[in-house]
Amino acid sequence: MSLIDAEIRSIFSEIVKSSELSLSLTKKCVDAFLGKQQPKEVLKEVDKGAMILSFTHNRLRERISKTMARFQPMASDLRTLISLMEISYGLVRLGRYARNIAQTLELFRDVRECDIELVVGPAEITEKMVKLAMKAVEERDIKTAEIVIAMDDKVDGAYEAYLRDRVITGEEKLPACAVAITLILRYLERMADHAVQIAEEAIYMVRGVNPL
Numbered sequence: 001m002s003l004i005d006a007e008i009r010s011i012f013s014e015i016v017k018s019s020e021l022s023l024s025l026t027k028k029c030v031d032a033f034l035g036k037q038q039p040k041e042v043l044k045e046v047d048k049g050a051m052i053l054s055f056t057h058n059r060l061r062e063r064i065s066k067t068m069a070r071f072q073p074m075a076s077d078l079r080t081l082i083s084l085m086e087i088s089y090g091l092v093r094l095g096r097y098a099r100n101i102a103q104t105l106e107l108f109r110d111v112r113e114c115d116i117e118l119v120v121g122p123a124e125i126t127e128k129m130v131k132l133a134m135k136a137v138e139e140r141d142i143k144t145a146e147i148v149i150a151m152d153d154k155v156d157g158a159y160e161a162y163l164r165d166r167v168i169t170g171e172e173k174l175p176a177c178a179v180a181i182t183l184i185l186r187y188l189e190r191m192a193d194h195a196v197q198i199a200e201e202a203i204y205m206v207r208g209v210n211p212l
Contacts, residue, residue, distance in 0.1 A: 004071045011060060011067070012086055018056050018091045019134045023127055025049045025098035026191070028208035030123045032105045033184070034117065035112055035160060039105040046095075046102040053095035057088045079208060083201035087137060090194045090201075094130065097187045097194075104183045118166075121187045124159040129195035136202035148199035149211070155192035159185040 025046045032042040064085050068075075101152075105111065111155050135144035150152060162185055166172040172181075203211045 001182055004067070004073060004077055006014075007067050007071070008077065008080055008084070011064060011081075014056065014060055015084060016134060018053055018088065019048055019130060020042045021053060021097050022091045022094040022098065025095055026123065026127060028118060029098055029101040029105065032102065032109060033119055035126065039109060040103065041097075043106045044104040047100050050092075050095040053092045055093045060084065060088045061085055063072055071145070075208075078204070081204050083137070083205045087146050087198050087201050090197050093192050093194050097191045100187045104180055104187075108176050108180045109182050111177065113174060118158070118162055119184050119188070122155045122185060122192075125154050125197070126188050126192045126195065129155075129192055133195045133198035133202065134137055136199055139200065140206050142206055144204055145199035145202040149196050152196050153193050155189050159189045190196055 028037060028042045028045055031037045031076075032039045037175040064081050068078070068081055071077070129151050132144055135141065136148065155197045159182075162181060164174075165176050167182060200211050
């Protein structure tokens with residue numbers, strides 16, 4: 001293994017840790033929505049986690065810049081380093097959206113009367129998308145990346161269907177639920193978009209072009 005290969009592997013290992021943290025933050029939010037954890041406590045944990053993700057990204061960005069200057073990589077290695085920087089930032093965004101969800105739960109506090117399945121399903125899909133996207137990056141697997149991209153429609157559909165079928169029609173009778181679920185589904189939809197961006201970086205790393 002060359003020196004630059006070892007450095008890239010080390011950088012990716014740090015990014016994997018960030019992805020695991022971002023997923024754990026999302027899970028805590030879902031647990032709070034299910035009443036398994038107190039929103040106030042979850043918000044504290046998510047705040048801390050989001051700060052860690054941001055700090056880690058800034059550190060990795062500097063490290064990747066130094067790696068580029070030191071090794072002056074070409075072709076595949078250069079694409080990989082550029083993609084890893086983009087992926088690291090995407091994970092920061094995931095942490096911020098998890099924070100937004102935690103803030104929403106803290107604001108509305110008691111959402112036990114809301115239809116929680118409307119949120120749990122899309123949250124599980126989003127979590128799976130992030131995991132598969134990271135797998136696609138690690139294995140340079142275009143097929144897995146394409147699966148992630150296709151899954152995005154399910155999360156988009158859940159958000160749009162809730163607005164169309166429950167909010168706009170007045171079917172959702174509880175105003176607090178209408179606002180809280182709309183916000184949370186919107187944040188999950190944005191998180192799924194970032195999972196897609198990670199998957200697209202996996203494709204870029206292999207093909208050298210961004211997917212359409």
